[in-house]
Amino acid sequence: MEKTPLHLLPYFMQKSIDELQSIASRIGLYGLQNSKQRLVSGIAQKIVQRTTLERLLADLEEEACELLQFFVVRSEVAIVSQDLQNPAWRAAGSDRGFILSELMQCGLVGIGTDENRMYHSYALFEEVKGPLRALMLPNLPDPLAEQPAPKNFSAGTNTWLEDTITLLGYLHRDRIPLMKNGELSQREIRKILPLLRGTRTEELAQEPVSGGSSWFARLFRLAHGAGLLCEQEGSLVPGKKSFQAAINLFGSPKKALERILSMEGSYPGFETDLKCILNLHRKCCRKGSAWLSVESLKNHMYPPLPGGQPAQNQQRISAILYGFFSLGLCDLGHNGEDLLWRPHPEPEMIPEDSFGFIHLQPNFEIVAPANLAWESRVVLEQIAELISIDTLLNYRITRDSVYRGFCSGWSAAEQIRWYTRQLGDKRTIPQNVHHSIESWGIGYGRIGLETPLLLVCETPMLADDIYHSKEISQHCLGYLAPHILILKAGSEKAAIDSLQRMGHLPHPDVGDGTRWIHSGDRGADPVD
Numbered sequence: 001m002e003k004t005p006l007h008l009l010p011y012f013m014q015k016s017i018d019e020l021q022s023i024a025s026r027i028g029l030y031g032l033q034n035s036k037q038r039l040v041s042g043i044a045q046k047i048v049q050r051t052t053l054e055r056l057l058a059d060l061e062e063e064a065c066e067l068l069q070f071f072v073v074r075s076e077v078a079i080v081s082q083d084l085q086n087p088a089w090r091a092a093g094s095d096r097g098f099i100l101s102e103l104m105q106c107g108l109v110g111i112g113t114d115e116n117r118m119y120h121s122y123a124l125f126e127e128v129k130g131p132l133r134a135l136m137l138p139n140l141p142d143p144l145a146e147q148p149a150p151k152n153f154s155a156g157t158n159t160w161l162e163d164t165i166t167l168l169g170y171l172h173r174d175r176i177p178l179m180k181n182g183e184l185s186q187r188e189i190r191k192i193l194p195l196l197r198g199t200r201t202e203e204l205a206q207e208p209v210s211g212g213s214s215w216f217a218r219l220f221r222l223a224h225g226a227g228l229l230c231e232q233e234g235s236l237v238p239g240k241k242s243f244q245a246a247i248n249l250f251g252s253p254k255k256a257l258e259r260i261l262s263m264e265g266s267y268p269g270f271e272t273d274l275k276c277i278l279n280l281h282r283k284c285c286r287k288g289s290a291w292l293s294v295e296s297l298k299n300h301m302y303p304p305l306p307g308g309q310p311a312q313n314q315q316r317i318s319a320i321l322y323g324f325f326s327l328g329l330c331d332l333g334h335n336g337e338d339l340l341w342r343p344h345p346e347p348e349m350i351p352e353d354s355f356g357f358i359h360l361q362p363n364f365e366i367v368a369p370a371n372l373a374w375e376s377r378v379v380l381e382q383i384a385e386l387i388s389i390d391t392l393l394n395y396r397i398t399r400d401s402v403y404r405g406f407c408s409g410w411s412a413a414e415q416i417r418w419y420t421r422q423l424g425d426k427r428t429i430p431q432n433v434h435h436s437i438e439s440w441g442i443g444y445g446r447i448g449l450e451t452p453l454l455l456v457c458e459t460p461m462l463a464d465d466i467y468h469s470k471e472i473s474q475h476c477l478g479y480l481a482p483h484i485l486i487l488k489a490g491s492e493k494a495a496i497d498s499l500q501r502m503g504h505l506p507h508p509d510v511g512d513g514t515r516w517i518h519s520g521d522r523g524a525d526p527v528d
Contacts, residue, residue: 005126006110008044013037023107027052047107048127053135056106064099066303071109071122072136073301075129077275079122108132140303141296143280149291150340153333156325158347159198160260161250161374163219166195166389168228168238168246169381173404175235184236189216197389204322204332222260243378251374253327253346254278261323270316273301277320281329284343294321294339349373356424364433366395376422382408383415397433402440412441453492455485456516471498 012020013036020039024030029046046052057065071079100122103109108128112121124132176188193199193216202215213221223229226249228242239245250256258274277297284290298314321341324330328347333340350357352373359367366384368376370393377393380386383405384395405415416437419429455472457463460482466472467485475491475498487495492510499506507515 004112004121004123006112006123008047008107008125008127009040011110011125012040012043012107015040022105026106027056043107044127048131050131050135053128053131056108057135060102060106061099064102067099068103068108068132069136069140069303071103071124072129072132073140074272074276075124075133076279077272079272141293141299143292143297143300144284144287145293145296146290147293147338147340148335150333150335153331153340153342154201154204154325156328156331156344156347157197157370158250158253158328159201159326160219160222160256161246162370162377162389163196163198163215164223164228164246164250165243165374165377165381166197166386167192167219167223168242169378169386170195171229171236171238172382172408173385173401175232175237177235178231182231184220192216195386195389198326201325201332204325243381247374247378250327253329257323257327257329260327261320273316274320276301277317277324281324281343285345289342289344291333291340291342294318294341297321297341347371350376352376355422356426358422359427360397360419360423360429360433362430362432364397364436366393366397368393368395379418383410383418397437399436399440402437403444406441406444412437412444452480453487453489453495453510454480454513455487455495457483457485459483466499466502466504469502471502 012023015023017036017039020036020043024039024043024046027043027046029042057068060068100109104111108124109122110125112123170192176184179185196216196219198215198219220229223246226245228239228246228249229236230239231237249259257278258271261270261274280297284292294317298317301317302314318339321330321332324341324343325332330344331342333342349371350369350373352375354373357369357372358376361367365387366380368380370389370391372380372393380393380395383401384397385401387394387396402412402415406412410418416429416434419433423429455463455466455476457466463479463483463485467476467479472485472495475487475495477486477488480486496506496508
């Protein structure tokens, strides 16, 4: 939700004299009771003074200070009533409304509505935001304080998109039967896991966003929920446009971030937490990449309380950071027990129209950089077989992978042209690979299964009469045999109706061919 800035003067001009006098009394302003305009102006000038704010903070109950601190940390985003259900402070109990009212009566927080008029929204006044941040934030850990580089770290990549493409490619190559409960068997899942990058870093994911689920379970749930997978004859297969749909879904990491995290497990205050961290991320990217303390970020967002901070609140920050990491927006590392994160911009992929980055070897193996253009990666999933993923992508061309390419509309010539273009000007397809793809292309389609609609006649003469008739010719494609006509698919009813109008008495239903096999030698040797 976009924040609508609140300003002191227009906001207070809508208040009654009694409400304004109450606020004036709380901030120590006296003697302006006779004029509403002078009273509003006096409050606006008085409340931004450092001494006034220091006195207000000293007079506030501890619970009210905790709630005010929540607003100050999140001052750049709007806060709605649902956000205040999160027990991040002791004021989240039954007296939360009273504590919030106290902050409003001090003239520090205002109330409005969001753009959809669905919830109340709360925000610090723009004029007091800066002075309050100057007073309160120095007491909190600085989330942007640079830390020494860790000895070990994991580089964040767009794992969601990469592993979704891998999953779709695997299902494209191998039709995996579903069990009776509609799920994949553990045996099949174990075959896929080594090809998924996310399985190597899933220990970094924390509840509640991960929900305790494995990386594969989360990936499968999101791909299925996004309509990228479908069931076909008892097997799980990708939809016709699933590869492009996956690129559209995950290709812009920041746009995908909220969708992924909210699908996996939202909570009161989730959107404000996410937007705060996104703001910090933008600041860090402008300054340049640096390692930052996750613990400082947690304690900045959810400062320790006298009674103890609920553990789940800080776990949520780790879960959000894992979302950043798995979309390639940050790296994660360790210095001893300390977890660090390094924000960085979205990963740059090799442009689709750049060539010379893949290597095709005489042993039919393909080596490509991990940041290969997504569109090129999708093509490889359709015409080659993925072997492994690490700092490089490793594929292999096999007879089966080339055949699957044929079945997907990639002819032998098109596959050869694609490899030639991708290799660039300095390399060519090895001769044995070129020859193999060509020879497999020659053999493709020499045998095929058909399910034609046949019009079987007793004699060739009858077939000729029907073929040349005005009523049936529009439905005919040609002859299969002298006494058998091939009709257009789906023309059953129209053909039967036309035959009846012509005075024939056809069988009323479409048979499966057995009645002609078992009717003497009528089908094999029609009688003239």
